[in-house]
Amino acid sequence: MRRPSDWTPRLAAGDGALAERLAAALADDIARGRIAPGDRLPAHRDLAWRLEIGLGTVTRAYALLERRGLVVPERGRGMFVAVPPAQPAGPVDLCVNTPPRMLDTQALRASLARLAARIDMSGFGSYTPSAGTPQHRAMMARWLARDRLELPPSRLMLTSGAQHALAVAIATTTGGRPGTILTESLTYPGIITIARHAGHRLQPVMADDQGMCPDALDRALHTALRDGRPGQRLIYVTPTLHNPTAASMSRARREAISGVAAAHDAVIVEDDVYGVFAAGDMPPLTALAPDRCLYVSGLSKSLSPGLRIGALAVPPAFLEAAADALAAGATMAPPLGCLLMESWLEDGTAEAVEQAVRAESRARTALARRLLGKHVAPQETPGFHIWLPMPRPRAEALAMAAAARGIRVTPPSAPMVDDRPGAPAGLRLCLGGPSPEALTTALNDIARLVEERDTDPAAYVAI
Template sequence: MKSPCDRLVAALSQDIIAGRLDIGARLPAHRDLAWRLGIGLGTVTKAYGILERRGLVRSVKGRGTFVAVAEARKGPVIDLSRNAPPAVISERLLSRSLTAIARRVDADVFNAYPPVTGHVRFRNELARWFRRHGMEADPECLLLTNGAQHALSVSLSTLCVPGGTLLVEEQTYPGAISLARHLGVRLVAIAMDGEGMRPDVLQRVLARGERGRTAVYLTPTMQNPTTSSMSRARREAIVGVCREADVVIIEDDVYALAPKSDYPPIASLAPERVFYINSLSKTLNPALRLGGLVVPRAWLDRAEATMHASGLMVSPLSCSVMEQWLLDGSADAISAAIQEEAGRRRSLAMDVLGGAVVRPIHVGYHLWLPLDQSDAEALDAAAKALGVLVTPPSSTTAGPSTEIAHAGIRLCIGAPSGPDLERALSGIKAILERMAARSRSELRALR
């Protein structure tokens, strides 16, 4: 349950961001608001202090506290919270692809329910695509899914439900957090360093014995949200710890856009204990909801049963598009164009924000802006006031915020148009500069 201070901060933040309080409007005096709300004077003082640190209000000695957002929102919201690849597919390419599919369409594929794991021809094609990206996948152990999120749901339901535990990095993919909570899976946050999950901490946690069925969830390449990538040595160390504890790993590899021999899939190091997830949504097109889950043979029957229970079937049209793009070379051209555009966007972000963001080893669609938890929350609130949505820091935090060492903001740079992205990054830069100036002022005041 939120404290009175938290509720007051939330209410005033919403009013300021929604424009219900005008810029420059004077807030009620501390004592007056405390009396009206029936709360302590100290609670109001603390709440106003939090709002000021977030850049939403400013206090003027002898005059009071005022709404301080310097810029009003103009135009539509720019969304840097949605992690999607840049749009590179033209209407001409799409029309050509659909025309080619129509010429050789197989009506049998559309006239019956597909097998639970997907049609063999499409599994073979996706396995071929995985192999070109560094993952040797046996089509017999490859389940076609409705994107990576469906594959993750099947993995968690197979390995951890009911009443199980999922070990994740302290900053992790928001979809994994929400899915685990929805399924009633207990989350345990494992400390991170510059390469992601620390194997020594993982070993200590596993040694104490987690209750219920336990699995480890990782994004070892271009980690979401921190953009860290595990070296081969780190991947081998994680495998060693999990082998010793006899724990299965769920490897989310959707951000490995191009294979690199120094960063092999963990599944290639321990195929007997890794559920490997990848999809076409990040590598080719977000509307192509087609993913793959490679399962160790010993788990195949249980995973198939979970797939059947999910009631979701892969669209035959999506499978046909995948097949056509792989046959005519469009998949390679699209992937190359996406990576080129992603590289340009990363360069733009690095030029605007400089050393404020981490420079990742791999090219992807998100960047990590390290901040302490309070500053991350302040930037989130101030960006909303400018009409820029960033990933809320609470959505990527797997454990209690007071115990998280690596806090920050994820910036998704793939989906917005080029001009919108530049405007959003410039706005975030201005917020960071104001926060830095305020910190310097507070530091001088302490001297």
């Protein structure tokens, strides 16, 4: 016989709807093990009475949890915490920057079953526009409008993930010809791969705890003009939760970067895949420089990596070139992915998962900062990666020591554009993939390794 939960009812802090706050509190306590798998949750009426909220609020909260697969109803018996599948043993992965898994297998299967009941060959058996159907582009535009960016669907292109959108943006702005891209001295490894494959050179620009420095960017663009390189006017930048350093730009910094770009007639490619974590009043660069900024986003970081739907917002002057670049690499946006996106946006799954990803990321960032303390770089915006700045030799030694303990971390060389001795370096730790228990153990191990290094410079070598 399943036991009732001894959970103490509560609402999560915040000013959201009561149902969302109740669902967030339950989801957090399930994730932390305060409510065990298989436990029966309080009856709807009992919970409504204890929290002094409406019965409908409890019903909506339970529906949000059921949609995520965290709870399952049993007819005539009540609502129970779902029993998760056993996690396979193996290394703890702090290398891949994936969001916390907020949708379980049962919920995914239910989504796909509902999708199967709707799909037919009239739509699946033909080609759709390469940039996505007007309906799906409009849905993505409405989704982005919730996260600070309003633009007409005609300026929006759907792609096979944000990495694809980034490749199309670079091809659009360079015309497919090798050139130079200005970016932070530590940058997203994916742009390094794109640049290397296309023959572009990356020029490092100094950054601080708010990301790319406007003065350094201005000097780099002046130098390019002085040296007879007028084509060197493409800037790649991540204003929110920069990868790998987790820095986020203030509004003043965003305005300054946009101003420098305008002064030099430079084009910006803005990577905003972590924009889901930005404050609601923090504008993306494309809102400040709409005529010179190509905007990249997607659903893989805010919902799930398996939903490979990216978004590329393009200024009118670049639309034709972007359409050509998109068509060169893909005939159409992924049909099944677009249909799943449509389903999740319509039935509320996307909103519930996004809220859960934000809440879980805040908790994981707080955990990492508590365990690693002074070793973590300043980070105004919680997300699912943190940065430990340190000299490259020390970072490489720490990565090797972590691997010896079954912890995979991002290779320190992966994000480095400037590999000269003494250049900025460190270790990125990705917090989203492991279970809370595995993450806590891994971070404790890394904290001990860092402290050992502080007291004994030979500690890593001896492992």
